[in-house]
Amino acid sequence: MEPLLEAVNLGKEYGSVEALKRLDLHVHGGEVVGLLGPNGAGKTTSLRMLAGILAPTHGRAAVCGFDTLRSPLDVKQRLGFLTGDTKLYKRLTPREMLRFFGRLHEMDDSLIAERTERLFSHLKMEGFADRQCGTLSTGQQQKANIARTLVHDPPVLILDEPTTALDIVTGKFILDAILQAKAEGRAVLFSTHVMGEAEYLCDRIILIHRGVVKAEGSLMELQEQTGRQALTEIFLSLIGDDI
Amino acid sequence: MRWRIATTIFRKELLETLRDRRTLLVMLLLPMVMYPLLIIAFGQVVTHQMSQMQEQKVRVWIKGPLPYGLRRQLADAEAFEALVPDFGPAAPESMPILPPKVDEEGGEAVLPFARTQAPEEMVTWARRMIDRSRTDAVLVVPLNIEQVLAEEGSVPIAILYDETVHESRTAKNRIEDALLVWREALRDERLERRPELPEGFFLPVLIDSQNTATAQKRGGFLAGRIIPLVLMVMVMLGAFYPAIDLTAGEKERGTMQTLLTAPARPTEIIMGKFFTVFTVAMLSALANLVSMAMAIAWMLRSSPRSEEFIFHVDFSTVLLVLVQLVPIAVFFSALMLAIAVFAHSFKEAQNYLTPVYILVIVPAAIAALPSVRLDLATSWAPGLNIMLLLREMLQEPPAAWLIAMVMLANTLYAAGALALAVKIFQNEQVLLGGQTPVGEVLDLVEIRHRRPRPMLALIAFGVLLVLLYYVGSAMQEADIFWGMLGTQWVLLFLPVAFLVRMLKLDPHLALSICRPRWRGVLGAVLIGMTAWAVVGHFASWLQNMVLPVPLEFEERMREALGLDDLRLMDWQLLLAFCISPAICEEFFFRGLILGSLRGRLGKWTVIVFTALMFGFFHLSIYRIFPTAVLGLVITWVVFQTGSLWTGVLVHGINNFIGVMAMKYNWLPGLTGAAGDGLDWRWMAVAILVFVAGLLVIGREEESPCASLQEGDPGITGIT
Numbered sequence: 001m002e003p004l005l006e007a008v009n010l011g012k013e014y015g016s017v018e019a020l021k022r023l024d025l026h027v028h029g030g031e032v033v034g035l036l037g038p039n040g041a042g043k044t045t046s047l048r049m050l051a052g053i054l055a056p057t058h059g060r061a062a063v064c065g066f067d068t069l070r071s072p073l074d075v076k077q078r079l080g081f082l083t084g085d086t087k088l089y090k091r092l093t094p095r096e097m098l099r100f101f102g103r104l105h106e107m108d109d110s111l112i113a114e115r116t117e118r119l120f121s122h123l124k125m126e127g128f129a130d131r132q133c134g135t136l137s138t139g140q141q142q143k144a145n146i147a148r149t150l151v152h153d154p155p156v157l158i159l160d161e162p163t164t165a166l167d168i169v170t171g172k173f174i175l176d177a178i179l180q181a182k183a184e185g186r187a188v189l190f191s192t193h194v195m196g197e198a199e200y201l202c203d204r205i206i207l208i209h210r211g212v213v214k215a216e217g218s219l220m221e222l223q224e225q226t227g228r229q230a231l232t233e234i235f236l237s238l239i240g241d242d243i
Numbered sequence: 244m245r246w247r248i249a250t251t252i253f254r255k256e257l258l259e260t261l262r263d264r265r266t267l268l269v270m271l272l273l274p275m276v277m278y279p280l281l282i283i284a285f286g287q288v289v290t291h292q293m294s295q296m297q298e299q300k301v302r303v304w305i306k307g308p309l310p311y312g313l314r315r316q317l318a319d320a321e322a323f324e325a326l327v328p329d330f331g332p333a334a335p336e337s338m339p340i341l342p343p344k345v346d347e348e349g350g351e352a353v354l355p356f357a358r359t360q361a362p363e364e365m366v367t368w369a370r371r372m373i374d375r376s377r378t379d380a381v382l383v384v385p386l387n388i389e390q391v392l393a394e395e396g397s398v399p400i401a402i403l404y405d406e407t408v409h410e411s412r413t414a415k416n417r418i419e420d421a422l423l424v425w426r427e428a429l430r431d432e433r434l435e436r437r438p439e440l441p442e443g444f445f446l447p448v449l450i451d452s453q454n455t456a457t458a459q460k461r462g463g464f465l466a467g468r469i470i471p472l473v474l475m476v477m478v479m480l481g482a483f484y485p486a487i488d489l490t491a492g493e494k495e496r497g498t499m500q501t502l503l504t505a506p507a508r509p510t511e512i513i514m515g516k517f518f519t520v521f522t523v524a525m526l527s528a529l530a531n532l533v534s535m536a537m538a539i540a541w542m543l544r545s546s547p548r549s550e551e552f553i554f555h556v557d558f559s560t561v562l563l564v565l566v567q568l569v570p571i572a573v574f575f576s577a578l579m580l581a582i583a584v585f586a587h588s589f590k591e592a593q594n595y596l597t598p599v600y601i602l603v604i605v606p607a608a609i610a611a612l613p614s615v616r617l618d619l620a621t622s623w624a625p626g627l628n629i630m631l632l633l634r635e636m637l638q639e640p641p642a643a644w645l646i647a648m649v650m651l652a653n654t655l656y657a658a659g660a661l662a663l664a665v666k667i668f669q670n671e672q673v674l675l676g677g678q679t680p681v682g683e684v685l686d687l688v689e690i691r692h693r694r695p696r697p698m699l700a701l702i703a704f705g706v707l708l709v710l711l712y713y714v715g716s717a718m719q720e721a722d723i724f725w726g727m728l729g730t731q732w733v734l735l736f737l738p739v740a741f742l743v744r745m746l747k748l749d750p751h752l753a754l755s756i757c758r759p760r761w762r763g764v765l766g767a768v769l770i771g772m773t774a775w776a777v778v779g780h781f782a783s784w785l786q787n788m789v790l791p792v793p794l795e796f797e798e799r800m801r802e803a804l805g806l807d808d809l810r811l812m813d814w815q816l817l818l819a820f821c822i823s824p825a826i827c828e829e830f831f832f833r834g835l836i837l838g839s840l841r842g843r844l845g846k847w848t849v850i851v852f853t854a855l856m857f858g859f860f861h862l863s864i865y866r867i868f869p870t871a872v873l874g875l876v877i878t879w880v881v882f883q884t885g886s887l888w889t890g891v892l893v894h895g896i897n898n899f900i901g902v903m904a905m906k907y908n909w910l911p912g913l914t915g916a917a918g919d920g921l922d923w924r925w926m927a928v929a930i931l932v933f934v935a936g937l938l939v940i941g942r943e944e945e946s947p948c949a950s951l952q953e954g955d956p957g958i959t960g961i962t
Contacts (some may be wrong), residue, residue: 014672053671055671071510072506073507075508079504083500086498086504087497087498088498088499090496097251104506104507105505106506116271148501
């Protein structure tokens with residue numbers, strides 16, 4: 001089976017700074033892959049390149065077989081992208097947000113309405129669907145953001161720290177939504193600082209540090225490779241003194 | 244309230260504010276530098292205008308007989324052309340003396356003097372003649388003037404002029420001055436004859452200036468002073484906040500990246516945003532135009548002199564004004580989007596855009612000058628053209644071709660600004676909030692070596708030519724010394740320094756700034772000392788074969804340099820014509836231009852191209868060739884030595900000898916138009932020294948900058 005999300009020798013330089021030296025990855029449908037690393041490891045740069053909003057300096061990335069550099073629109077049609085930097089329009093309601101993004105994905109208004117209702121019901125958003133996003137709580141905003149990510153029913157999801165700043169209940173809700181996406185056959189690339197979440201969600205984990213992939217495999221494989229149990233210990237043992 | 248806490252917070256906030264360099268730049272440094280510069284430049288322009296206005300000849304048509312004394316007075320007046328037309332209505336036999344105009348309500352005199360009234364037919368005719376620019380004013384003298392003066396009575400004389408036309412106002416003032424002098428003389432004559440009567444008894448001539456401008460035209464004149472500036476400001480303000488909100492504001496709120504995740508092309512994003520900003524700017528203009536027009540009309544209607552001023556703007560004028568504002572709104576909307584998108588926050592964007600906003604003062608100030616009018620040259624001056632056009636449209640519509648020219652110019656500027664905005668929005672780093680230098684975004688700088696691309700040099704050269712034409716020439720005409728310094732340091736050196744700083748260019752690679760080797764210095768001195776003789780004579784000889792330099796041009800040059808009347812002292816000549824050009828022109832041409840072309844084309848193509856640009860920079864067909872030949876030599880020297888300083892040396896020494904030779908007539912024939920040359924023995928020595936210089940420099944191989952540039956494959960463009 002062809003991977004839905006793929007990167008080969010992906011790298012990025014900003015002037016003389018090498019933000020990402022090399023990243024190779026593939027995520028299949030129904031799979032959750034975790035991209036883990038400390039601040040400045042090159043995660044955000046990697047995710048932006050995979051989403052087709054940042055051009056790589058070398059290597060290539062593809063979504064559903066479409067090259068991110070050559071066919072960015074085809075890539076974005078098939079991708080749901082959520083990061084801490086993808087905020088909501090404060091003066092629009094969640095319903096208006098979804099209509100706006102649905103139209104940008106060239107969906108019919110009737111299809112947008114149908115999909116919106118389904119998402120609102122699934123994410124339990126009916127109570128605040130028509131309130132301006134600026135008035136919503138952090139958890140409600142994140143739910144609206146996830147709805148925005150899913151409105152066009154993308155086969156691939158890239159989620160960068162989707163549970164940051166959320167309370168336990170909403171965080172759990174979001175994690176369950178990701179598992180639901182996995183069950184629906186979507187390919188999910190998931191980035192987090194919370195090692196527990198990665199252990200809970202991910203089929204495979206990629207550990208990245210200073211723009212270089214340090215290790216890759218399932219949790220069990222990483223445990224075997226390092227002789228450590230917890231993901232935090234595994235990570236620290238891999239980077240050694242290079243903090 | 245606890246003042247200690249408030250003070251602590253105040254101190255922290257102040258500290259943070261003062262550490263924000265951009266705020267300091269906009270709030271303190273910019274006004275401190277900009278206003279003095281504006282005042283100096285504006286002062287120069289005003290002085291120049293005043294002197295031009297004084298020299299400006301006014302035309303006055305006389306209707307009626309002129310007594311001998313008055314005729315002599317008018318003939319003596321400078322810049323005054325009095326004619327007696329043989330058509331139009333005949334002068335009246337006599338004119339009435341009317342009582343002073345009295346305020347209807349208060350019963351007090353509004354005008355303190357007795358008045359007269361030229362026949363209505365004459366006023367209508369004069370208005371038509373002034374409107375058609377056939378004359379600037381009409382002087383109406385009654386036919387019975389000699390008789391009244393002989394009887395020692397008072398004779399009324401009317402000056403018909405148009406208050407809304409600058410030349411007409413000047414003509415009126417000059418006639419009034421001449422009439423007053425003549426009246427004094429008449430009064431003194433009468434006093435001599437009747438010394439017993441008090442001085443105030445005699446008023447032989449009553450002068451009454453009558454404004455022929457219609458009430459509508461006067462109203463339009465008044466409105467034309469206010470509306471264009473306010474409209475410009477409001478269009479800018481209309482674009483200002485939405486442009487920031489939709490770019491830096493979006494970045495700050497984190498929604499820009501959300502938008503970028505959607506399948507929309509950068510062009511589609513910028514166009515969507517652009518139309519929003521444009522719509523708000525146009526709506527703002529429309530609201531302001533309608534509201535201001537109504538307010539002014541109401542103000543004039545309710546004033547005590549309401550019958551003298553009527554302001555009525557018909558629908559077609561409003562429409563025409565709005566159509567003309569479309570490219571302006573497009574221009575500002577696109578430009579502000581293009582600039583604001585570089586900022587990461589609302590505040591930062593405000594700092595970036597405030598200077599643009601303040602810049603509107605410049606065209607506004609120029610448009611306020613009385614003799615500045617819409618013509619072919621001003622119709623291409625950005626900002627100024629629309630202000631002048633709107634001003635004239637509110638009075639009397641200018642010629643259709645001028646309206647079309649302004650529209651064309653502004654449409655081109657708008658298209659340029661929009662293309663710039665689209666180009667910037669293509670750069671993902673800028674949209675994502677990265678710190679990308681402008682030069683990289685616009686592809687004007689070679690990132691790896693931090694040196695300019697040819698496009699940057701071409702744009703800089705184009706802008707320089709335009710500034711030289713509009714600003715440099717005016718500054719030099721107003722004052723040759725300060726004008727030269729302004730041209731050299733402000734128009735040439737400052738932009739280079741600014742580009743190096745802003746685009747983070749490497750001064751070594753971009754401008755060839757590095758220490759020359761001793762051979763380079765020696766060669767430059769030898770060439771500099773003899774270039775005027777060898778290159779000057781050769782160029783002069785060739786020039787005279789193709790395009791002989793007229794003697795008047797040479798004289799004008801001498802006059803412009805102030806050499807004949809010794810206006811400029813030696814140190815001024817040295818500073819303005821030797822040191823400043825040697826540094827500033829070299830930084831621009833052998834620095835920026837050469838630095839951008841070098842390695843991208845063949846050696847001689849680069850040298851010839853740079854030299855030609857240097858020739859064209861001198862803005863005169865008679866100077867293009869000789870300066871280009873000199874440019875050829877200097878460019879070769881810099882190319883060969885790899886150091887800009889050798890070019891500065893050649894240029895400085897060459898100009899020093901050239902200027903001093905002209906001033907003190909060291910070597911007759913050297914600078915003459917005929918090119919009759921030096922004594923052959925001197926010439927032989929000069930050629931020998933010059934060739935020695937060429938040989939010394941020709942053997943230069945591994946100077947520090949040259950090795951850096953030639954040896955680098957990335958720069959030669961081979962790889």
